Amino acid sequence: MKAKPLTWTVGLIGYGEVGRILAEDLRALDVRVTAHDRKLGGAQEAALREHAKAGGVFLVDSHAELAANADLIISAVTASQAVAVAEACAPAIRPGTWLLDFNSASPGAKRRAAELIDAAGGRYVEGAVMTSIPPYRIKVPLLLGGAGAAELAPLLLELGFDAKVASERLGVASATKMCRSVMIKGLEAMVIESFTAARAHGVEDAVIASLHETFPGIDWEAQAAYFFQRVIEHGRRRSEEVREVAETVREAGLTPWSASGTAERQAWMADLADHGVFGQRGSAAFARSADWRIEADRILARLGQQTDQGT
Numbered sequence: 001m002k003a004k005p006l007t008w009t010v011g012l013i014g015y016g017e018v019g020r021i022l023a024e025d026l027r028a029l030d031v032r033v034t035a036h037d038r039k040l041g042g043a044q045e046a047a048l049r050e051h052a053k054a055g056g057v058f059l060v061d062s063h064a065e066l067a068a069n070a071d072l073i074i075s076a077v078t079a080s081q082a083v084a085v086a087e088a089c090a091p092a093i094r095p096g097t098w099l100l101d102f103n104s105a106s107p108g109a110k111r112r113a114a115e116l117i118d119a120a121g122g123r124y125v126e127g128a129v130m131t132s133i134p135p136y137r138i139k140v141p142l143l144l145g146g147a148g149a150a151e152l153a154p155l156l157l158e159l160g161f162d163a164k165v166a167s168e169r170l171g172v173a174s175a176t177k178m179c180r181s182v183m184i185k186g187l188e189a190m191v192i193e194s195f196t197a198a199r200a201h202g203v204e205d206a207v208i209a210s211l212h213e214t215f216p217g218i219d220w221e222a223q224a225a226y227f228f229q230r231v232i233e234h235g236r237r238r239s240e241e242v243r244e245v246a247e248t249v250r251e252a253g254l255t256p257w258s259a260s261g262t263a264e265r266q267a268w269m270a271d272l273a274d275h276g277v278f279g280q281r282g283s284a285a286f287a288r289s290a291d292w293r294i295e296a297d298r299i300l301a302r303l304g305q306q307t308d309q310g311t
Contacts, residue, residue, distance in 0.1 A: 107171030
């Protein structure tokens with residue numbers, strides 16, 4: 001592909017939090033950006049179109065339309081949709097077009113997606129995002145994997161990404177991400193479970209004091225507030241990711257007891273959020289408390305209500 005990265009058309013599959021951040025930073029470099037999201041045509045369409053119009057992003061109606069006109073496709077959807085995106089893009093992808101898979105999917109899922117894109121003449125590279133995107137934006141640490149990773153890496157650097165090659169072998173980057181997530185997403189779930197139970201028993205201050213003594217480098221009050229907020233806001237997406245984490249553990253021959261439990265806890269929090277336990281989405285009160293106790297009390301109040309109703 002002879003065109004320079006800054007003259008590319010970058011197509012974003014997924015125009016959620018991650019897609020919008022990438023779009024904003026790419027547009028700041030005057031890169032042409034197109035996007036498609038399955039929420040177009042739904043209740044969130046107006047908000048998506050407003051953001052796109054303000055940033056000069058062109059929204060298209062299908063994966064095929066986006067794939068047929070992009071030099072680089074970035075797939076940033078929920079984990080369960082990683083292979084489906086490759087299936088939808090493959091029939092229309094132009095020879096030599098890159099597909100960078102940002103999704104938190106298992107190594108096996110990444111290999112299946114790569115087979116679809118490569119067989120259609122595209123060039124698949126896996127990308128493993130190694131920490132939360134919002135603080136870093138486009139410069140979030142990104143591990144690349146696949147036969148084309150070394151060629152794509154400097155082109156991504158020109159676009160503003162902080163990308164480095166993990167391996168030319170597919171699955172290494174995603175395995176690194178997924179195994180890390182056993183710990184990170186698991187810690188989120190454990191803190192929510194531990195601290196909420198401690199709050200119910202009236203021992204939260206003693207628990208936090210003991211944790212601080214054991215792990216003095218962690219501000220457990222601030223960490224708990226952050227974990228509660230992130231899971232309340234993004235529990236559905238996180239639960240899907242952790243199911244892919246569990247699949248990664250299975251691919252290693254282990255039973256994913258910890259990852260499976262984490263996925264259930266994340267999904268449980270998402271269900272509570274969907275039922276308005278933490279306030280209405282989009283409101284100032286939703287998942288914005290600097291004190292995790294407020295959110296824990298909302299959970300406990302909900303559980304008390306369910307108990308009273310016999311459910």
